[in-house]
Amino acid sequence: MSCIFCKIAAGEIPADIVFKNERVTAFTDLNPMAPTHILIIPNQHIDSVDAIVNDETARAAAECLRAAREIAQARALTGGYRLVTNTGPDAGQSVPHLHFHLLAGRLMTWPPG
Numbered sequence: 001m002s003c004i005f006c007k008i009a010a011g012e013i014p015a016d017i018v019f020k021n022e023r024v025t026a027f028t029d030l031n032p033m034a035p036t037h038i039l040i041i042p043n044q045h046i047d048s049v050d051a052i053v054n055d056e057t058a059r060a061a062a063e064c065l066r067a068a069r070e071i072a073q074a075r076a077l078t079g080g081y082r083l084v085t086n087t088g089p090d091a092g093q094s095v096p097h098l099h100f101h102l103l104a105g106r107l108m109t110w111p112p113g
């Protein structure tokens, strides 16, 4: 297993874990782009949105969205938050394991750069 996010989900390398259940792990991004910057990943390896191809992978992705809502609620992110998932090189995906960036704590521009 060479995937760094698989290793974080398995507890084999350290991360600042903020949420964990059977299907999902969430941890603080090493290079935060906002006061709150959390990565939410399925514990199962899925390369990206492009690999959500069946009920199992769709459920894993949906569980990440449910975790996002739970994290936002637990942290009282009442001002709102942004969820981003980069897919492929043009979008800037640098880790090939599906992840959702949860960003909050500052005003965000739209459209993004």
Ligand code: AMP
Residues within 6 Å of the ligand: 004, 015, 027, 028, 029, 030, 031, 032, 039, 085, 086, 092, 093, 094, 095, 096
């Ligand atoms: P992306 O560019 O969308 O693939 O996002 C990958 C994110 O993973 C970047 O924001 C990195 O800062 C973050 N990242 C990479 N390695 C780690 C790690 N070991 N722990 C926490 N965040 C990481």
